Amino acid sequence: KNKRFFFVNYEEFRNPNSIARTRTVLTPAAQSGIFSYISGGQVRTVNLFNIAAANNQLATPDPTIASVLGRIQQAVSSTGTLTPITNNPNRQLYNFLNTGSDLRKFLALRFDFNLTRNHSFEFVMNRQNFTPGVDFLNSRDPIFPGFPFYGQGGVRKSYTGALRSNFGRNVVNELRYAQSGGTTDFFGTISSADFAFSGGYFLDIGATTAANITNPYNNNFAQQRGTPTYDLTDSVTWIAGNHTINFGGQYK
Numbered sequence: 001k002n003k004r005f006f007f008v009n010y011e012e013f014r015n016p017n018s019i020a021r022t023r024t025v026l027t028p029a030a031q032s033g034i035f036s037y038i039s040g041g042q043v044r045t046v047n048l049f050n051i052a053a054a055n056n057q058l059a060t061p062d063p064t065i066a067s068v069l070g071r072i073q074q075a076v077s078s079t080g081t082l083t084p085i086t087n088n089p090n091r092q093l094y095n096f097l098n099t100g101s102d103l104r105k106f107l108a109l110r111f112d113f114n115l116t117r118n119h120s121f122e123f124v125m126n127r128q129n130f131t132p133g134v135d136f137l138n139s140r141d142p143i144f145p146g147f148p149f150y151g152q153g154g155v156r157k158s159y160t161g162a163l164r165s166n167f168g169r170n171v172v173n174e175l176r177y178a179q180s181g182g183t184t185d186f187f188g189t190i191s192s193a194d195f196a197f198s199g200g201y202f203l204d205i206g207a208t209t210a211a212n213i214t215n216p217y218n219n220n221f222a223q224q225r226g227t228p229t230y231d232l233t234d235s236v237t238w239i240a241g242n243h244t245i246n247f248g249g250q251y252k
Contacts, residue, residue, distance in 0.1 A: 003113065003115075004111070004112070004114075005112040005113075006109070006110065006111045006112070007108075007109070008107075008109055009106075009107070010105075010106065010107050010108075012103070012104070012106070013106075014101060014102075014103055015101060015103075015104070016100075017100050017102070017133075017134065017136055018099040018100070019097070019098050019141065021095070021096060021097070021098055022093055022095050023076075023093070023094045023096075023143065023144065023213075024091055024092070024093060024213045024214045025073075025076055025082075025094050025213055026069065026091060026092075026213055027090055027091065027092055029090075031069050031073065033048045033061070034048075035048050037089070043089050064201065064203070067197060067199070068197060068216060069205075071197050072144055075145045075146050075147065076096075076144065079096055080095055080096030081094070081095050081096075083095065091212070094144075094214075096144075096145060098134070098136070098141040098142055100134025100136065100141060101133055102133030102151065103131040104129070104130055104131070105129040105131075106128050106129075107128075108125070108126050109123075109126075110122070111123045118165060118166040119163065119164070121161070121164075122161070122162050122164075123159075123161045124159070124160040124161075125158070126157065126158045127155065127156075127157045128155070128156040128157070129153075129155055130152070130153045130154055130155075130156070130184075132151035132152060132189060133151045133153075134151055135150055135187075138152070139218060140219055143215070143216050143217065143218050147216060147218075148190075148219075150189060150218070151187070151189070152184060153184075154182060154183050154185045155183065156180075156184075157180070157181065157182050158179065158180035159178070159179045160176065160177070160179075161176070161177050161178075162174060162175065163175045163176075170238060170239040170240065171236065171238050171239075172236070172237045173234070173236050174234070175233075176231075176232075176234075177231070177233075178229075178230075178233075179228070179230050180228065181226060181227070181228030182226065182228075184224065184225045185222075186222060186224070186225070187221065188224070195217075203217075230252060231252040232252070233248065233249070234249055234250075235247070235248030
């Protein structure tokens, strides 16, 4: 009785998030091979596939590129708004709202034991679980509605144990060990299925190409990080008359 004490605390955060995104996409006409240009203040068009055929060149779209562009058009037709770009008749701005949420769980435990009259022991544990959600911070939310998204999660934990001992009336020793660590998982849900719509390839159709539209990918890798720490400390307090002397050591 009155020798053992404990404390438990559990918290859970469910955080909804949203962010407005603007992407650049081809117009349906440009996607079908109709190139528009401005001449004399007028918008004029030319069929690039017809020009290619007339010059004995490949006159059909690459099936993989056509699949990617087709999925983008399907996505932008599901929600959001399309806005023309001034003096750019081949492209449009696509505006939509990305939504998501993340779940965080926090557990704290503390145990205190009065082993004897002169010796006591304490143990403290903290554990934080981060469930992967939509990572808006690192722009891993879907590029277009229905496209893959990624998050970061993991477990962060710490443990501390301490033995406090009284030797006589004027000497107190505390031996303390602390350990912290865990693993943070960045984008661990990525898989080859995320690139099936483009034949398993990570295709660049973005600003570095003639299309100059938003790339449909936001990630092509996963990684983990862990930074464990270990700390062993011993301290002694000696009361001598009107004086207090503290000394000890630490290894970490």
